[in-house]
Amino acid sequence: MTKTILVFLLYACSLSAQAALDAAQVRQLAAEDSSDKVAAIRQLTQTADPDAVRVLQAMADDSLYLAGGKAVIIDGDKAFDAATGAAIRVPADAESVTVNNRIRGELANALAALKLFDADAGVRLASAQKLQSSVSPEMAPLLAQALEKEGDAQIRALLTVAHAQANLGNDDPAARMAAVKALSETSSPTIKSLLLPLTDKAGEPDDKVRYEAIAAVKAIDGRLALAENLGRVFSGLSLGSILLLAALGLAITYGVMGIINMAHGELLMVGAYAAYGMQSLFRAYLPDWIDWYLPAAIPVAFFAAALVGVVMERTVIRWLYGRTLETLLATWGISLVLIQSARVLFGAQNVEVSNPTWMSGGIELLPNLVLPWNRIIIVGFALFVLTLVWVLMNRTRLGMFVRAVTQNRPMAGCVGVPTARIDTLAFALGAGIAGLGGVALSQISNVGPDMGQGYIVDSFMVVVVGGVGQLAGAVWAALGLGILSKLLEGWAGAVIAKISILVCIIIFIQKRPQGIFALKGRFVE
Amino acid sequence: MRRPLTLRIIDSLDGKAWLALGVFLALALVAVPVLHLAVPEDSAFHVSTYVITLIGKIMCYALVAVAMDLIWGYGGILSLGHGLFFALGGYAFGMYLMRQIGRDGSYQSDLPDFMVFLDWKELPWFWSGSDSFLWVAILVVVVPAIVAFIFGYFAFRSRIKGVYFSIITQALTYAAMLLFFRNETGFGGNNGFTDFKRVLGYTVTSPETRLVLFGLTALLLAATLVFAAWLVKSKFGRVLAAIRDAESRVMFIGYNPLWYKLFIWVVSAVLCGIAGALYVPQVGIINPSEMSPANSIEIAIWVAVGGRGTLIGPVIGAFVVNLAKSWFTVSFPEYWLFFLGLLFIVVTLMLPQGLVGLWKKLTTRKEGAAA
Numbered sequence: 001m002t003k004t005i006l007v008f009l010l011y012a013c014s015l016s017a018q019a020a021l022d023a024a025q026v027r028q029l030a031a032e033d034s035s036d037k038v039a040a041i042r043q044l045t046q047t048a049d050p051d052a053v054r055v056l057q058a059m060a061d062d063s064l065y066l067a068g069g070k071a072v073i074i075d076g077d078k079a080f081d082a083a084t085g086a087a088i089r090v091p092a093d094a095e096s097v098t099v100n101n102r103i104r105g106e107l108a109n110a111l112a113a114l115k116l117f118d119a120d121a122g123v124r125l126a127s128a129q130k131l132q133s134s135v136s137p138e139m140a141p142l143l144a145q146a147l148e149k150e151g152d153a154q155i156r157a158l159l160t161v162a163h164a165q166a167n168l169g170n171d172d173p174a175a176r177m178a179a180v181k182a183l184s185e186t187s188s189p190t191i192k193s194l195l196l197p198l199t200d201k202a203g204e205p206d207d208k209v210r211y212e213a214i215a216a217v218k219a220i221d222g223r224l225a226l227a228e229n230l231g232r233v234f235s236g237l238s239l240g241s242i243l244l245l246a247a248l249g250l251a252i253t254y255g256v257m258g259i260i261n262m263a264h265g266e267l268l269m270v271g272a273y274a275a276y277g278m279q280s281l282f283r284a285y286l287p288d289w290i291d292w293y294l295p296a297a298i299p300v301a302f303f304a305a306a307l308v309g310v311v312m313e314r315t316v317i318r319w320l321y322g323r324t325l326e327t328l329l330a331t332w333g334i335s336l337v338l339i340q341s342a343r344v345l346f347g348a349q350n351v352e353v354s355n356p357t358w359m360s361g362g363i364e365l366l367p368n369l370v371l372p373w374n375r376i377i378i379v380g381f382a383l384f385v386l387t388l389v390w391v392l393m394n395r396t397r398l399g400m401f402v403r404a405v406t407q408n409r410p411m412a413g414c415v416g417v418p419t420a421r422i423d424t425l426a427f428a429l430g431a432g433i434a435g436l437g438g439v440a441l442s443q444i445s446n447v448g449p450d451m452g453q454g455y456i457v458d459s460f461m462v463v464v465v466g467g468v469g470q471l472a473g474a475v476w477a478a479l480g481l482g483i484l485s486k487l488l489e490g491w492a493g494a495v496i497a498k499i500s501i502l503v504c505i506i507i508f509i510q511k512r513p514q515g516i517f518a519l520k521g522r523f524v525e
Numbered sequence: 526m527r528r529p530l531t532l533r534i535i536d537s538l539d540g541k542a543w544l545a546l547g548v549f550l551a552l553a554l555v556a557v558p559v560l561h562l563a564v565p566e567d568s569a570f571h572v573s574t575y576v577i578t579l580i581g582k583i584m585c586y587a588l589v590a591v592a593m594d595l596i597w598g599y600g601g602i603l604s605l606g607h608g609l610f611f612a613l614g615g616y617a618f619g620m621y622l623m624r625q626i627g628r629d630g631s632y633q634s635d636l637p638d639f640m641v642f643l644d645w646k647e648l649p650w651f652w653s654g655s656d657s658f659l660w661v662a663i664l665v666v667v668v669p670a671i672v673a674f675i676f677g678y679f680a681f682r683s684r685i686k687g688v689y690f691s692i693i694t695q696a697l698t699y700a701a702m703l704l705f706f707r708n709e710t711g712f713g714g715n716n717g718f719t720d721f722k723r724v725l726g727y728t729v730t731s732p733e734t735r736l737v738l739f740g741l742t743a744l745l746l747a748a749t750l751v752f753a754a755w756l757v758k759s760k761f762g763r764v765l766a767a768i769r770d771a772e773s774r775v776m777f778i779g780y781n782p783l784w785y786k787l788f789i790w791v792v793s794a795v796l797c798g799i800a801g802a803l804y805v806p807q808v809g810i811i812n813p814s815e816m817s818p819a820n821s822i823e824i825a826i827w828v829a830v831g832g833r834g835t836l837i838g839p840v841i842g843a844f845v846v847n848l849a850k851s852w853f854t855v856s857f858p859e860y861w862l863f864f865l866g867l868l869f870i871v872v873t874l875m876l877p878q879g880l881v882g883l884w885k886k887l888t889t890r891k892e893g894a895a896a
Contacts, residue, residue: 260688319874324688325603326873329829332822333869340862457699457818460692495703502700506676506693510683 021051023070023083029059030066030097038106045110046142053114055082060107062099067091106136113139116146121155128158140166161186165194173206180209184216187223187366195220227369232486238375240482241382242444244475245437246455247462248389249430251474254463255406256426259317259327263335264459265452267305267431269342271438272447274301276351291356294439301435308338309431313424335452342449350448359443378440385436390471392429402426461505537755542837546747553743558736574732577739578807583847584742585804590827590839591749592796597825598833599757600789601769602686606694607797608821609701610669614798615811616705617668619718620652621661622729622806626722638720639713649711658725665802666795673794674787681786686772695818705813717812724806735807742803746840749796753836756792765789826865829872832879841880 021044028040041059044052058064058073064082065074068091071082079090099107108130115127135143143163150156164179180198183191197203198213250264261267278297282290312334320327355374362372393399401422404412413419445451462481466473481501488497528536538546557580560572589611596602623637632641636648654660676697680690708714727734756762767775768782775782805811814820823846831842846868853861876883 258688260692316870316874323873323877325597325691326829326877328603328688328691329822329825330870330873333866333873336862336866336869340859340866343862344859453819457692457696461696464689464692495707498703499700502696505696506679509685509689509693510679 021047021049021055021083026055026071026083027069029055029064029082030071034100034102037103041103041106041110042136042139045113045139050114050117051085053111054085056107056110056114058082059097059099060104060111062096064097065091065094066097067094071097109136109139113142113146116143116159117149121152124150124152125155125158128155128162131162132158135162135165137166137169140170161191165191168194168198173209176204176206176209177212180212180216184212184219187220187227187368189224189368192217192220192224223366224368227366228490230365231369232490233483234371235375236483236486237479238379238482239486240479241379242437242440243458243462243482244382244478245385245440246434247459247466247474247478248385248471249433249437250459251430251463251466251471252389252393252402252433253427253430256402257317257321257423259320259324260331260460261312261317261427261430262328262332262456263312263338263452264331264430264434265454265456266335266338266342267308267434267452268438268441268455269338269447269449269452270305270308271301271435272353272442272451273342273346273351273438274304274435275439275442276346276353276447279353291358294356294359294443297439298436301439302432303435305435305438306428306432309428309434310424312431313427317427318420318423339449339452346449348449350446350451353442353447355443374443378444381436381440385433386471386475389433393471398422398425402429461502465505465508533759534751534755537758538751542754546750550743550747554740557739561736562732574735577735579851581735581739581742581807582804583844584739584746585800585807586824586827586847587840587843588742588746588749588800588803589797589824590831590843591746591753591836592793592800593824594828594833594836594839595753595756595796596789596793597828598835598839599762599769600765600786602786602790603688603691603825604694604790604793605691605818605821605825606698607793607824608816608818609694609698610673610794610797611801611804612701612705612811612813612815613669613672614665614801615805615815616712616718616801617664617798618661618802619712619721619805619811620655620664621658622721622724623718624652624656625724625726626720629722630720637713637718639708639716640711643708651711662802665798669794669798670791673791677787677790678783681783681790695821698816698821699818702813702816702818705816713812715813717810718805719810719812721806721809729806729809738803738807742807745799745803750836750840757836761785761788823865826869826872828879830868830876830879832876832881832883834878835881838879838881845880 025040025043028036029044031037031040041056044056055064055071055073058075063073063075065072072088072091072094073080073082074090074094077090079088079094080086081088112127112130115123116131118124118127131139131143140163143159143166147156147159147163150159160182164182167175167179168183170176170179176198180195183195195213195217199210199217201210204210204213246264246268249267250261253259253261253264275294275297278293278300279290282293282296312331316330316334317327320330359374359377362370363376364370391399393402401412401417402425404415404417405419405422405426409419412422441447441451458481462474462477465481466475466477484504485497485501488500491497492500535543557572557577560570561574561577564571566573589607593604593607596604626637628635630638630641632638634641636645640648648655655664676694680693685693704710705712705717706715712718721729723729724734724738727737757765764775764780765785768780768785772782801811801815827842827846828839829842830846831840832838846865849864850861853864872879878885
């Protein structure tokens with residue numbers, strides 16, 4: 001239906017314009033040989049005649065026929081002469097013009113080029129964008145023409161690149177020179193590959209143009225490398241945020257009680273499964289609000305993990321004070337029980353947790369640098385949790401008590417701080433933060449019973465490097481380790497990066513056994 | 526004047542302990558071979574290959590547990606990376622076993638199959654000499670010793686202790702596991718070494734070879750127990766216990782704890798390496814999962830269950846936990862982790878001295894009631 005209207009409109013336009021195309025050229029569209037057809041399409045495009053759109057569109061729609069030595073357009077029960085656009089009788093001996101894939105591609109380009117002259121800026125922008133990746137040298141004059149007429153700055157920029165690409169094969173060295181100069185401003189790998197032949201003596205006879213091309217390739221390479229490094233720094237930042245989320249809770253429990261909670265990774269798992277549970281609930285009862293399951297999962301995950309933490313503290317850890325190595329073993333036992341419980345409850349396989357739609361996609365900073373939304377949101381979420389913890393620790397009475405117990409437990413007890421209660425609350429807080437970390441993890445990695453195991457070593461490394469009981473230390477250590485490991489990964493591969501980080505940490509501890517930010521004061525072991 | 530070493534060694538165990546050791550060796554070196562080879566298979570007294578492999582494996586574990594007890598029970602240092610030394614010894618001996626396959630592998634090449642698979646043309650440098658039993662036997666001892674010395678020297682020098690040390694040893698074994706998982710490292714990637722054919726020219730799976738390996742393990746376990754008993758009763762052992770209980774005071778008296786800790790740490794690592802070397806031909810496989818942090822932490826629970834700070838405790842613990850493991854993983858595979866997890870919790874909460882401590886408490890209470 002739209003096709004009919006389109007053809008009809010085009011036909012009406014051509015009637016009013018009274019413009020006729022060269023009949024011989026139009027006839028060649030129906031030639032036997034594909035190369036002849038391509039030549040005809042390119043010639044027709046060069047005329048920049050709006051009437052050509054009508055014929056090429058018909059050809060693309062498979063309604064171009066050959067009848068009695070003339071190209072005709074047949075649309076349902078109507079027929080038109082292709083060259084003039086005049087209505088004629090439907091011929092009996094019409095033969096369809098074959099359009100293969102090569103021709104189809106050529107037609108799409110030609111139509112895009114012709115649409116550069118459309119009155120609507122939106123249509124022009126779309127076609128200019130389409131022409132960024134596929135330009136034939138024959139389009140150069142047409143593009144020059146379009147460029148001359150174009151007023152919109154954004155479209156002009158796109159057209160300049162397209163025009164320069166078309167001109168790379170120009171016979172005139174000056175034109176090639178201008179093209180290379182224009183292209184050196186871009187930063188896409190495709191254009192770099194277009195410029196590469198020109199850096200070679202065989203591909204470019206003119207010395208000046210060749211040197212310019214070499215410089216242009218270098219400039220593009222520099223920008224590509226910059227984007228790559230920026231990308232690495234960003235993924236390091238996002239890894240750092242995840243490490244921070246995983247380590248913040250550990251930093252609190254380790255700082256306050258001096259124990260290593262080996263089940264901390266499993267508290268992350270509890271948070272991730274809470275997100276999975278909320279997703280299932282929303283799917284079942286609130287399918288229209290499914291995108292909002294994630295914000296709803298945040299408090300649920302916090303309290304679920306905090307509850308597990310309180311139970312752990314009250315039933316096991318409480319009885320092992322002063323015996324840190326035994327606590328380590330007991331919490332390892334708890335982690336085994338939690339892992340197996342998750343297997344029994346949810347199955348041994350990973351469960352599927354999908355990103356809400358507002359988290360998919362990303363921001364394209366450069367052609368080869370896309371920052372995914374889910375990573376950006378996790379960085380933001382880590383900041384949010386960090387602020388929350390900071391406020392809690394530094395601006396509330398509970399936080400003051402926690403800091404007091406961290407610094408000097410007997411003295412805090414002497415001045416009336418209920419240390420046993422603070423232990424429980426601090427442990428619950430640490431566990432709850434791990435739960436929040438689990439929600440973040442559920443968005444970027446697999447959710448399964450074993451997911452926590454991989455984080456315990458990493459998050460303890462953050463605590464060790466950062467220094468005990470120090471928020472700032474944890475932040476710097478998490479970001480530093482995240483960015484360092486991503487940079488090393490790009491340079492040496494993931495496993496080597498991990499090993500060298502661990503070696504670095506062992507060496508680092510030689511120099512600063514108390515971490516980056518050591519607690520100052522008198523300590524007896 | 527000091528008494529001769531032999532006398533001191535004899536004195537380090539009391540009469541009952543020597544008797545128990547003698548009975549153990551008689552069982553392992555005489556009774557088991559006779560029951561395996563001479564008694565017909567359908568007899569109730571026949572000892573099957575499965576039992577021999579299982580007990581042989583558990584004796585290797587017991588050796589590791591004793592090594593662990595030396596540094597944890599007597600030195601107060603909890604290592605969560607002992608699986609690394611065990612695996613290093615295993616891999617070192619595994620190299621020899623791989624070379625013994627000769628051209629009987631599936632590619633009929635002089636190189637181990639996995640190297641053919643990776644399209645390597647010659648052995649990497651660290652494989653040179655691996656066809657010599659003697660050289661490999663040296664490697665089994667020296668490689669864990671060097672790794673332990675370097676790591677221990679830096680860790681103890683900066684006085685890393687307690688949970689810090691535990692976690693860093695865990696990171697160490699974790700890093701090593703990642704390294705050995707790579708195919709390029711040259712140790713068979715995640716498949717490790719397997720499909721062994723011969724050891725010293727004898728078929729690895731023949732009953733006689735199995736019995737010899739079994740007997741060797743038993744002998745070595747007994748020897749280690751005697752050595753450990755002597756070591757912990759010597760002056761060295763007493764300084765070590767003092768360091769465990771009050772390191773600062775020992776330092777102020779004029780001892781440097783570094784060398785005491787480092788020595789027991791290296792001894793412990795070497796014992797683990799030897800245990801690994803005996804383990805591999807009996808079990809028939811070594812792969813990087815032996816280095817996983819979970820495996821190493823399991824060693825600690827064997828010691829804790831038996832009772833640390835005693836020498837018989839780790840052996841009992843290794844047997845109890847591993848027999849339970851083989852029984853659970855066959856009968857109730859899904860409950861094994863629950864059991865193991867609860868074991869960790871219950872032992873640390875209620876049995877700080879392990880089964881040996883429980884036994885002592887029960888017997889002394891009885892004596893107290895009688896008196």
